[in-house]
Amino acid sequence: MSRRQQGARALTALRVAALIAGATVMTTPFLYMLSTSFKPQAFVLTTPPQFIPDPFTWGNYAQAWTTQDFARYAANSVIVAVVSTALSVLISSMMAYGFARFEFRGREVLFRVLLIGLMVPAMMLIIPQFVLAKYFNLLDSLAGLIVFYVAGSLALNVFLLRGFFAALPGELDQAMQIDGANAWTRYWRLAIPLARPALATATIFTFLASWDEFAWALTIINNPDNRTLPIAIQLFQGQNATQWGLVFAASVIAIVPVIVVYLVFQRHFVQGLTSGAVKG
The missing domain is CATH 1.20.5 (Single alpha-helices involved in coiled-coils or other helix-helix interfaces)
Known part of the structure; x- marks a missing residue:
């Protein structure tokens, strides 16, 4: 050798x-x-740490699901994450298609202004968002979460999708135009089916951001009926002692939908991520 x-x-x-x-x-x-999450509370902080639970129990999961209306909070999170993801992917895909396929004055300037949203830390926007939510009567509601989750995800999604749409051959659009297809038809019947990898990437990122977000939800939600899962998990942590088995069981339950979404879209994830990052 x-x-x-x-x-x-x-x-x-x-x-x-x-x-x-x-x-x-x-x-x-x-x-x-x-x-x-499978350990009784008395065995959680054993030294050295045990990775194989002994004794083993399902009690933490049963208690987490039935305590403090956890099921309602899970349903709220599903509604917020699904609606936010659907709206964000739809709106951002239309915006990205417009930036990629149409020539108009100020296009590049508008696109760069939009990308400023990627440079501003989310925590800096909490107070302005709160003032806007109060002005539009969106405080303490799931709609208040959805509107700002959608707005916060548009910049990244447009950035990813624009690069993918710009990489599609222009001859395909021209062929459909010859056949009499308008802009909406070209977007819906041509661009969207071909953009599945990029759409999968945007879907995963948006769902994850909407599902796990804590600071904004904690800021505007006061009604217990409108709480989401991150707030519910925080409620399991007591002031003097924390039942870590219960907290971790609730966290595992909250992770499951994210894993499911990723497994559904992971076939297109890498392709869509790289396309949006280097093309356009």
Whole structure:
């Protein structure tokens, strides 16, 4: 075996070791959370930590689901995340198609102004958003969450989708125009079916952001009937003692829909992410 081959094998082994180490660091906290969710409270803080629950119990999941109206909060989160994702992907795809396919004055300026939304930290917008929500009577409502979740996700989604739409051959649009197709028909029947990878990426990002958001929901929601899952999980943490098994069980329940959405769209995820990032 030549030195070059030996060096290549050593480099491959080093890369594999680095990937294994990175994967271990990333997955260990999740595995510990999953393990703790099956432990009785008396065995949660044992030293050294036990990754295999002994004794094993399903009680934390049953208690989490039936305590403090957790099921209602889960339903609220589903409504907010699904509606926010659908509206955001629809609106951002139309905006991205307009930026990619139509020539109009100020197009690039408007696009760059839109991208400013990616540069402003979300926490800096809490007070202006609260004032707007109060002005439009959106406080303490699921609509108040949906409107601002959609608005907050448009910049990233338009950025991803515009690059994908711009990469589609212009001859396809011209062929449909010859057949008498208007702009909406070209968008709906041509661009949307071909943009499935980019749409999958936007769907995953938007759903995750809407599902896990905590600060804005905590700011405007006072009515217990309108609480979402992140607030519900926070309520399980007491002032003097925290039932970590209960908190982790609720967290695992909250993670399941995110995993399901990713598994549904993961076939297109990588392709859509890279297309939106480097093209356009």
